[in-house]
Amino acid sequence: MSRTHKNSIILEKLLERGKELWNKPAKQEIFATNPDANDLVTDLERYPHAFLFACIMDRQMPSTRVWEIPFKLKQLLGDFEFSTLLALSEKEIVDLFEEHNLHRFPKIMGKNIYRAIRLIHEKYDDNASNIWNDTPSSHELVSRLLEFDGVGQKIASMTTTILARNFKISLSDYSAIDVSVDVHVKRVLERLGIVEKGLSEDAIRYKVRALFPENPGLIDLPLWDIGYRYCKPKKPLCSECYMENSCPKKI
Numbered sequence: 001m002s003r004t005h006k007n008s009i010i011l012e013k014l015l016e017r018g019k020e021l022w023n024k025p026a027k028q029e030i031f032a033t034n035p036d037a038n039d040l041v042t043d044l045e046r047y048p049h050a051f052l053f054a055c056i057m058d059r060q061m062p063s064t065r066v067w068e069i070p071f072k073l074k075q076l077l078g079d080f081e082f083s084t085l086l087a088l089s090e091k092e093i094v095d096l097f098e099e100h101n102l103h104r105f106p107k108i109m110g111k112n113i114y115r116a117i118r119l120i121h122e123k124y125d126d127n128a129s130n131i132w133n134d135t136p137s138s139h140e141l142v143s144r145l146l147e148f149d150g151v152g153q154k155i156a157s158m159t160t161t162i163l164a165r166n167f168k169i170s171l172s173d174y175s176a177i178d179v180s181v182d183v184h185v186k187r188v189l190e191r192l193g194i195v196e197k198g199l200s201e202d203a204i205r206y207k208v209r210a211l212f213p214e215n216p217g218l219i220d221l222p223l224w225d226i227g228y229r230y231c232k233p234k235k236p237l238c239s240e241c242y243m244e245n246s247c248p249k250k251i
Contacts, residue, residue, distance in 0.1 A: 010192050010246050018218035026168040033064050037071035048128035049082055053113055055159040056150050061104050069102050082126050090114040112150035132169050138176035154180055161217045177217030178205045184227025193248045
């Protein structure tokens with residue numbers, strides 16, 4: 001079997017699985033292990049800012065811990081209404097993060113959340129859902145998210161992907177949704193032979209864009225899931241992975 005044909009089979013399987021996951025009906029996602037914390041960050045109707053804040057803070061800490069921070073803030077403040085947050089000064093928010101050790105980088109994240117509150121107030125009429133509820137293009141939504149302090153391309157793309165795939169938020173296109181190149185995704189892409197070993201994150205994103213220009217993010221969750229569950233750094237569980245018979249190491 002030629003390498004080109006092998007790659008074609010691999011890409012078809014990833015795309016098939018990606019479409020299957022993307023097209024699943026909307027349901028409550030599990031981002032935080034604490035049910036109350038999860039209810040808060042998935043309530044886009046009443047607390048869209050909770051979801052946004054969790055995305056902004058989702059770096060260099062276990063995701064399950066990050067997604068519980070909005071609920072911890074709610075417990076400290078007594079509620080999580082946007083008006084309550086808007087009344088807080090930058091110092092008050094930073095103090096909450098530092099005194100209660102809410103994040104690995106409490107001062108930075110406290111400032112990021114304060115500035116996010118101000119931006120939502122000044123540009124989005126005190127409602128974070130106005131960032132995404134007008135059926136923007138994926139490029140426009142990513143651009144809007146990049147205006148928030150602490151949000152880079154990776155977080156902006158991740159947030160856009162979750163909104164479109166998990167919450168079924170309507171976008172006019174999906175071409176700006178990239179794979180989020182974490183250690184799991186990169187390892188699987190390299191082992192499957194889709195990208196060369198040692199490429200930069202940017203190079204990987206452009207490679208995947210070229211393969212799936214209409215929606216590069218379609219294969220993001222399949223790649224992450226394979227890496228997290230089966231394609232371990234050491235002692236991979238190849239026999240349990242649905243890509244076993246297509247993986248170059250197994251053909």
